[in-house]
Amino acid sequence: xxxxxxxxxxxxxxxxxxxxxxxxxxxxxxxxxxxxxxxxxxxxxxxxxxxxxxxxxxxxxxxxxxxxxxxxxxxxxxxxxxxxxx
Numbered sequence: 043x044x045x046x047x048x049x050x051x052x053x054x055x056x057x058x059x060x061x062x063x064x065x066x067x068x069x070x071x072x073x074x075x076x077x078x079x080x081x082x083x084x085x086x087x088x089x090x091x092x093x094x095x096x097x098x099x100x101x102x103x104x105x106x107x108x109x110x111x112x113x114x115x116x117x118x119x120x121x122x123x124x125x126x127x128x
Contacts, residue, residue, distance in 0.1 A: 051089045053116045059090065059106060062098040069104040077108035089118035 069077075086109075090102030099106060100122070109117055 051118050051120055054092075054119045056106070056109060056115055056117055059092065059117065059119070060098050061103055061106065062096075062100060065099075065103050067103060069107065073104060074108050074111065077104050078112055081105070081108055081112060081114075086118050089120045092119050092121050094121050094123050 086105070088102075088105075090106060091100045092098065093100050106117070
């Protein structure tokens with residue numbers, strides 16, 4: 043059975059979310075525009091994931107960029123424990 047690594051989804055100020063400087067994924071302008079349209083249409087269906095250990099964003103860099111472009115002030119976040127940076 044899998045272990046649950048997080049307990050809650052919380053709304054956090056967008057300015058407090060720190061993108062992971064080692065994130066290898068890059069999103070094109072077209073991808074970000076598509077994400078903006080999706081967010082406008084259906085809101086956030088999946089929260090961003092932030093590491094409790096480092097405070098860095100782990101999952102959701104494209105959605106973060108789209109939210110910044112849309113002027114959104116708070117985002118849903120799950121803070122999760124990870125063993126290491128990998």
